Amino acid sequence: MATPLNTAPNYRQDRLRQLRAFCFTAEAGSISRAAERLDVTQPSVSLQVQALERDLGITLFERRGPRIRLTPDGEALYAEAHKLVEAIDGLAGRFAEGNRPLDSGRLDIGAGESSTLYLLPPTLERFMDQHPNVQVRLHHLSVGELMDALRQDQVDFAVGAILDMPDELRYRAIYSYGLSLITPPDHPLARRDVITMRDLAGQDYIIPPQNMTTWRLIKLVFQQHAVRYRVRLEVGSWEAVKRYVGLGFGIAIVSNVCLAEDYPGIVVRSLPEVFPKRTYGAMSRQGRFLSPQARRFLEMIRPDFFEPETVSATHRRSRGETPGFIAADGVDAV
Numbered sequence: 001m002a003t004p005l006n007t008a009p010n011y012r013q014d015r016l017r018q019l020r021a022f023c024f025t026a027e028a029g030s031i032s033r034a035a036e037r038l039d040v041t042q043p044s045v046s047l048q049v050q051a052l053e054r055d056l057g058i059t060l061f062e063r064r065g066p067r068i069r070l071t072p073d074g075e076a077l078y079a080e081a082h083k084l085v086e087a088i089d090g091l092a093g094r095f096a097e098g099n100r101p102l103d104s105g106r107l108d109i110g111a112g113e114s115s116t117l118y119l120l121p122p123t124l125e126r127f128m129d130q131h132p133n134v135q136v137r138l139h140h141l142s143v144g145e146l147m148d149a150l151r152q153d154q155v156d157f158a159v160g161a162i163l164d165m166p167d168e169l170r171y172r173a174i175y176s177y178g179l180s181l182i183t184p185p186d187h188p189l190a191r192r193d194v195i196t197m198r199d200l201a202g203q204d205y206i207i208p209p210q211n212m213t214t215w216r217l218i219k220l221v222f223q224q225h226a227v228r229y230r231v232r233l234e235v236g237s238w239e240a241v242k243r244y245v246g247l248g249f250g251i252a253i254v255s256n257v258c259l260a261e262d263y264p265g266i267v268v269r270s271l272p273e274v275f276p277k278r279t280y281g282a283m284s285r286q287g288r289f290l291s292p293q294a295r296r297f298l299e300m301i302r303p304d305f306f307e308p309e310t311v312s313a314t315h316r317r318s319r320g321e322t323p324g325f326i327a328a329d330g331v332d333a334v
Contacts (some may be wrong), residue, residue, distance in 0.1 A: 003325040019081045021048035022060060026070055026078045027168035027286045037151070037168075045099065065303075085285045087306075106135040109294040110149045110158035112213075113237055116140045118257045119175060119280060120159060123301050134293050143213060144297040150285050156294040157284040161213045164282075174302050179218070181269045182241075184248045189277040195226050195270055204250035206234035206241050214255050214278055221275055242266060 024034040025045060035042045053060050060074035070078060089188050110256070111120055116138060128136060139155055142161065149155045150169055167170050181200070183190045189199055200222075222229060232250040235241055238258040245252050246265030257276045259268060282298055284290060290298075303320045 005015065008114075009158055015052075016055065016085070018048045018052040018055075020085050020089070021045045021051055023078060023082045023085045023287070024168075025049060025061070025068070026074065026082075028069055029069075029167050031068070033168075036082065049334075072245055082287070086289075089287060091287070102296060103131045103133045105291065105293050107291070107297060108136070108137045109153040109157035109297070110139045110146050112146065112160040113160040114144065114161065114214075114255060115280060117239070118260060123287055123297065127297050129143050129158050131293070131296070139143050143211065146283075150283060153285065153288060156288075157282050157298065158293060159280065159282050161278050161280045162214050162283070163216060168286050169283050170286050171281050172302070172305060173279050173284050175257070175278070175303075176277045178277050179214070179253055179271055179275045180259060181244050181251060181253055181271055182259075182266045183251045183269065184245060185265065185267055187246070188249060189251065189269065193267065197227055197274070200253075201229065202228045204230050205245045206233050206235060206250045206252045207231055208234070208238060208241055209236060210234065212264050216259040217276065218253050258299065279325070 015182065021038065022036065024037050025031055028034045028037065031042050031045050031049075036044045038045065049060065056073075056077070058073040058077075058130070059071050060077065061068040062071055109120070115233075120138070124136065124138070128134070141149060141158075143160070145167075146158045146160055146162075147166065150158055158172070162171070180190065181195055189195060189203075192199065210216075210219075221227075222306065233244055235244055238254060241252045242255060242263050243260065244250070246263070253271065253275070257278070284294075294304065
């Protein structure tokens with residue numbers, strides 16, 4: 001009697017595919033988003049992960065509604081597997097890019113407003129002077145647009161400030177800036193040497209777009225300290241904020257990144273220490289191969305960018321804290 005053919009996919013024979021499905025799911029935090037990245041169906045990703053769990057005799061994910069989380073065994077496997085998957089998936093790119101001279105090709109950088117206007121120009125100038133034949137494209141994007149561009153590989157990397165970092169992105173802090181109060185010269189707070197939270201209450205504020213990361217942080221501090229305030233005017237950029245403060249429309253709290261140069265018509269005052277520093281860093285998609293041009297640019301921003309982080313820094317990141325990095329306003333940042 002003939003033995004019937006097994007027409008079901010033999011997932012055990014393709015361990016790399018299993019590991020890729022597992023790693024993409026771990027980074028995306030959901031089967032559906034992993035399937036989108038892999039350009040396959042959700043059932044296909046589920047079957048790959050289930051086959052891997054059966055083969056290894058372990059449970060890789062805790063499933064809670066639409067979101068899933070790695071188990072301790074899953075975390076241990078991901079620590080080993082993602083390096084293998086990234087190395088194999090990046091082979092073609094490494095060989096292709098390795099045969100090109102550094103002084104050619106293209107570099108796509110995503111950036112928010114602060115990074116575009118204040119952080120990137122000095123490094124861009126040096127990079128373009130040293131590599132004039134590299135075609136550089138600087139994409140000015142909102143936070144949501146940055147995330148989409150990174151996930152869809154529309155940019156090599158992005159530079160900006162993000163409050164909620166998705167698991168599928170890798171991040172390395174580069175800059176740190178404090179926050180300051182700016183007022184018109186004739187405002188009562190302009191004559192104060194020390195500003196308190198009580199001083200900030202009941203004032204008329206000029207604010208940037210409310211989806212900006214810095215404003216979200218300021219608003220959170222106000223909520224935590226029960227500070228009531230009035231939004232007098234919402235404008236489209238930090239430069240517009242400074243302009244309308246100088247014209248006497250109100251006061252504002254801004255990142256020191258936009259105060260690197262003297263601006264006529266405004267007075268700058270320090271804020272209480274309850275306002276945390278703003279951190280700006282470079283982000284790329286987990287598993288994305290970075291071209292020599294991208295690596296060179298990131299090393300120009302921070303020479304130790306690709307060196308392994310210290311154990312203590314990695315531990316702080318696992319607890320949701322920011323590791324040590326370059327402080328851009330003269331104060332050590334952690």
